[in-house]
Amino acid sequence: MSTEVVAVSAVSAEQQQSPSAPAQQNAVEKVNLLGMSRPQMEKFFEDMGEKKFRAGQVMKWIHQFFVTDFAEMTNISGKLREKLEKICEIKAPEVVHKNYSKDGTRKWVFRVGDGEGSLVETVLIPAEHRSGLRCTLCISSQVGCALDCSFCSTGKQGFQRDLNQAEIIGQLWMANYSYMEDVPVLERERSVTNVVMMGMGEPLLNYDAVLNSMRTMLDDFAYGMSKRRVTLSTSGVVPKIDQMVKDIDVALAISLHAPNDELRNKLVPINKKYPLEQLIAACKRYIEKDGNESSRKHVTIEYVMLDGVNDHPEHAQQMIKLLKNLPSKINLIPFNPFPHAPYGRSSRNRIISFQKTLSDAGFVCTIRQTRGDDIDAACGQLVGQVADRTRRAEQWKKKVAQQNEILRSQG
Structure with a gap:
C-alpha cells in the first residue's frame, strides 16, 4: 500500500x-x-x-x-x-524578525517551535575576498545552549532542544532565498559561499542532524559547496571530533578562548570533561587523516579577547606552547559586551600586541572584524535581545549585580 x-x-x-x-x-x-x-x-x-x-x-x-x-x-x-x-x-522555519545592517550583514530570527522562547538566530556576513564577494552564513544547531560558556549570552538562556535537519538547512535556504525572492526561478543563483556551524548551540551535541545537514550542503544536487567552505565549530566534544574523522571531511574550528586548563575550566566549562591535552590530541587526529582536496590541512583556533582575563603576554606564550605541534590558524575575536556581561573587550593595542606575539612565533593570526553591531548580530548576542526562555539569565544577572554591590561596599 x-x-x-x-x-x-x-x-x-x-x-x-x-x-x-x-x-x-x-x-x-x-x-x-x-x-x-x-x-x-x-x-x-x-x-x-x-x-x-x-x-x-x-x-x-x-x-x-x-x-x-x-x-x-x-x-x-x-x-x-x-x-x-x-x-x-517544503517548509522553512518561520521568520519572526529580520534586519539588514548598513555594513551588509543580515540577521534573521526564526521560530522553530511553540512559545516565545523557541527562537534561533542566523547571521550572514558579506566580505570582500581575493576570489570575489564572500558571503558567510553562521548557522545555529540548537535552541539555546547547555554549555554555558561564561562570556556568551546564548548560554545564559539555557538549553531547550536540538534543531532538526529542516530547521538547520532551512537557515541556509532562507539566507539564499532572501537575495532572489523577485528573481525568476530559472535565473536564481545561490549567494551564500561559506557556512560556519557557529551559531546558537554546540553542533557536536546534535550530531546526526548536523552531519546530515552538512552532507546536504556539500551535495552537488543541493548546494554543492566546497568542503573547505563548510566549517564546524566546537567547544571541544572530543569523542564526536573523532567520529567526524570517519563520517565527513569539513573544516574544523575550535572555540579555545584560554591557553591553560585552569582558565579554560572557568570560561568553557566543558573543558573539565575534555581538558586541553585531550582536545589538542583529537584535533591532531582529525587533520592526520588527509586526502586529496581535503579541508583538514589545519584547525582554526577561535579566541575571544577578554580584557584582563586571557589577553596577557603570558597567555600568548602559553598559546604558542600549546599549539606548537598543531597545524592551525588563529582568529582573535574582540569580545562583544552584552547587558550585565562580567567581562570587557580587550583594548585594540592589547589585541594587536597579542597578535604580534603569535605572528612572530610563526602562526597565521588574524583579528576578526566586528560586523553587524547595529543589529545585535555579533557573536555572543544571538537571540538574547529577542527572548529569554529560562530563568538562567535572570539568575545570572542577579548574581552579577550582587558581586558588583560587594565590590562597591569594599571600595
Missing part, C-alpha cells in the same frame, strides 16, 4: 470515529522534504514506489532554484507532483 493511501485511510478512519473533530486534527501531517539528505530522500521515493533518481530532481528544485511549489517542478510528471502535493511540503 502506498504512503499516500495509508495517510488518506488513516484520516478517513479518524473522521469516522470523531466526525465533529476540528478540521486541523483531520489534516494529513505532511512530510517536510527540505531537511532530507539525498540518501534519505532516495529512500523516501523508493518507499513511495518511485525511482530514486527523483530525489536528485526534487533536491535541485528545492536547494538550487528555491522552489516550494511542486507544480513548478516541470521535469517531474504531473501525477507525481499531485502525489507530492498531497503528502509532502
Whole structure:
C-alpha cells in the first residue's frame, strides 16, 4: 500500500470515529522534504514506489532554484507532483524578525517551535575576498545552549532542544532565498559561499542532524559547496571530533578562548570533561587523516579577547606552547559586551600586541572584524535581545549585580 493511501485511510478512519473533530486534527501531517539528505530522500521515493533518481530532481528544485511549489517542478510528471502535493511540503522555519545592517550583514530570527522562547538566530556576513564577494552564513544547531560558556549570552538562556535537519538547512535556504525572492526561478543563483556551524548551540551535541545537514550542503544536487567552505565549530566534544574523522571531511574550528586548563575550566566549562591535552590530541587526529582536496590541512583556533582575563603576554606564550605541534590558524575575536556581561573587550593595542606575539612565533593570526553591531548580530548576542526562555539569565544577572554591590561596599 502506498504512503499516500495509508495517510488518506488513516484520516478517513479518524473522521469516522470523531466526525465533529476540528478540521486541523483531520489534516494529513505532511512530510517536510527540505531537511532530507539525498540518501534519505532516495529512500523516501523508493518507499513511495518511485525511482530514486527523483530525489536528485526534487533536491535541485528545492536547494538550487528555491522552489516550494511542486507544480513548478516541470521535469517531474504531473501525477507525481499531485502525489507530492498531497503528502509532502517544503517548509522553512518561520521568520519572526529580520534586519539588514548598513555594513551588509543580515540577521534573521526564526521560530522553530511553540512559545516565545523557541527562537534561533542566523547571521550572514558579506566580505570582500581575493576570489570575489564572500558571503558567510553562521548557522545555529540548537535552541539555546547547555554549555554555558561564561562570556556568551546564548548560554545564559539555557538549553531547550536540538534543531532538526529542516530547521538547520532551512537557515541556509532562507539566507539564499532572501537575495532572489523577485528573481525568476530559472535565473536564481545561490549567494551564500561559506557556512560556519557557529551559531546558537554546540553542533557536536546534535550530531546526526548536523552531519546530515552538512552532507546536504556539500551535495552537488543541493548546494554543492566546497568542503573547505563548510566549517564546524566546537567547544571541544572530543569523542564526536573523532567520529567526524570517519563520517565527513569539513573544516574544523575550535572555540579555545584560554591557553591553560585552569582558565579554560572557568570560561568553557566543558573543558573539565575534555581538558586541553585531550582536545589538542583529537584535533591532531582529525587533520592526520588527509586526502586529496581535503579541508583538514589545519584547525582554526577561535579566541575571544577578554580584557584582563586571557589577553596577557603570558597567555600568548602559553598559546604558542600549546599549539606548537598543531597545524592551525588563529582568529582573535574582540569580545562583544552584552547587558550585565562580567567581562570587557580587550583594548585594540592589547589585541594587536597579542597578535604580534603569535605572528612572530610563526602562526597565521588574524583579528576578526566586528560586523553587524547595529543589529545585535555579533557573536555572543544571538537571540538574547529577542527572548529569554529560562530563568538562567535572570539568575545570572542577579548574581552579577550582587558581586558588583560587594565590590562597591569594599571600595
